[in-house]
Amino acid sequence: SSSSSFAHLLEDINQQEQQQNAANIQQQQSIISSTYSEKEDKDEVMNNIDTKQQGAIKWTVYTSYIKAGLGCIFGSFFILLLLTAYQATFMYSSWWIATWSDDESHRYRNFN
Numbered sequence: 001s002s003s004s005s006f007a008h009l010l011e012d013i014n015q016q017e018q019q020q021n022a023a024n025i026q027q028q029q030s031i032i033s034s035t036y037s038e039k040e041d042k043d044e045v046m047n048n049i050d051t052k053q054q055g056a057i058k059w060t061v062y063t064s065y066i067k068a069g070l071g072c073i074f075g076s077f078f079i080l081l082l083l084t085a086y087q088a089t090f091m092y093s094s095w096w097i098a099t100w101s102d103d104e105s106h107r108y109r110n111f112n
Contacts, residue, residue: 066075 066072066079069075070078
């Protein structure tokens with residue numbers, strides 16, 4: 001009775017090892033196939049990359065975009081508005097830094 005139980009136990013252990021080996025093999029095959037498909041994807045991406053050109057953009061390109069998007073008059077007004085806002089922001093930041101750096105009230109505070 002004990003020998004048959006032992007034999008049955010060995011069979012169960014052997015069966016579990018076979019199942020585990022089969023699962024490990026399946027996992028390895030899955031990893032290999034996913035690695036292969038990732039490599040194919042990378043090769044495909046490399047073929048689809050646009051070429052980069054260097055150099056200056058001509059003003060005619062900018063003006064054609066403005067004319068197509070906003071119209072000539074409204075586009076000119078919008079660019080003027082953006083440049084004015086940029087300059088006003090620059091002047092305000094300079095004024096604020098000058099005011100902040102001249103503020104000496106923190107030197108005479110008692111921090112006790």
